[in-house]
Amino acid sequence: MLLEVRDLHVEFRTRDGVAKAVNGVSYGVDAGETLAVLGESGSGKSVTAQAVMGILDTPPGRITGGEILFRGRDLLRLKEEERRAIRGAGMAMIFQDALSALNPVLSVGDQLGEMFVVHRGMSRKDARAKAVELMDRVRIPAAKERVRQYPHQFSGGMRQRVMIAMAMALEPALIIADEPTTALDVTVQAQVMDLLAELRREYGMALVLITHDLGVVADVADRIAVMYAGRIVESAPVHDIYQTPAHPYTRGLLDSVPRLDHKGRELHAVKGLPPSLLDIPSGCAFHPRCPTARDVCRTDAPPRYEVSENRGSACHFWRECLYG
Numbered sequence: 001m002l003l004e005v006r007d008l009h010v011e012f013r014t015r016d017g018v019a020k021a022v023n024g025v026s027y028g029v030d031a032g033e034t035l036a037v038l039g040e041s042g043s044g045k046s047v048t049a050q051a052v053m054g055i056l057d058t059p060p061g062r063i064t065g066g067e068i069l070f071r072g073r074d075l076l077r078l079k080e081e082e083r084r085a086i087r088g089a090g091m092a093m094i095f096q097d098a099l100s101a102l103n104p105v106l107s108v109g110d111q112l113g114e115m116f117v118v119h120r121g122m123s124r125k126d127a128r129a130k131a132v133e134l135m136d137r138v139r140i141p142a143a144k145e146r147v148r149q150y151p152h153q154f155s156g157g158m159r160q161r162v163m164i165a166m167a168m169a170l171e172p173a174l175i176i177a178d179e180p181t182t183a184l185d186v187t188v189q190a191q192v193m194d195l196l197a198e199l200r201r202e203y204g205m206a207l208v209l210i211t212h213d214l215g216v217v218a219d220v221a222d223r224i225a226v227m228y229a230g231r232i233v234e235s236a237p238v239h240d241i242y243q244t245p246a247h248p249y250t251r252g253l254l255d256s257v258p259r260l261d262h263k264g265r266e267l268h269a270v271k272g273l274p275p276s277l278l279d280i281p282s283g284c285a286f287h288p289r290c291p292t293a294r295d296v297c298r299t300d301a302p303p304r305y306e307v308s309e310n311r312g313s314a315c316h317f318w319r320e321c322l323y324g
């Protein structure tokens, strides 16, 4: 297994108390595999990714337990310089907001080239040539000219292509994309997602795709992990989850996705709001919103039930949900 997150716990100290952002997340990603991590905002999907990348640097954030194994080594036990070497060459991240992720005062070419200067010891001139090549690769037109331009001179979609180029520069084994298309227009979203999927296939990279949009994952992902209140509530191969969700929350999310075969059916998102991470509900954290909650759900936190060999559900009543 390329990446294995084991029982990860992350807390944030806030003025109002301790926010439990990640509460025992475990998942694995094989080489070349695409895992979609799905959840509402505040479900812990980005925080988990930031912990994996080693960029959980917001001062109050703290990893309080667990392991993050990359090619079998626990990243949480490495020195910062070893970590930095893995970042870039081993794994890279694409952020939602390319404008704030890129350096505004460096040309795009200098930023792309920097990767090759720092990690590959290339000359500035060779690095510049590599930058142009990469920009071509992500289909930015007139790369030779645009390599001198600054991030603000690019459209949102083109900027996201630059981010993808940065992430791919050193051909990492793993890319984590955190809502990579959320900030873009719908048509541009599809183009950027297609590009990402194409490059992933071509380079055989593993991809962790973080999204709140079930609509985008069906074509791209091999497996889905659904997060709620800092836990994975269901994980399964993509087609299984679409056909027969084994958790009421997943079912709710699926019902909120417009589908052709559901024409005319009323759209309803999952009712209610995600809980405050300062005060996560007892038992099953989903119980205040769950249409099938019972007494036991308020007192007993469901473990991960093995639904089948590579499926899990954290619902006491997963059988009813599955065969319901």
Ligand code: SF4
Binding pocket: 247, 248, 249, 284, 285, 286, 287, 290, 291, 292, 293, 294, 297, 302, 314, 315, 316, 317, 318
């Ligand atoms: Fe709903 Fe209970 Fe299952 Fe939680 S454990 S999802 S509250 S039925």
Ligand code: MG
Binding pocket: 041, 042, 045, 046, 178, 179
């Ligand atoms: Mg997020």
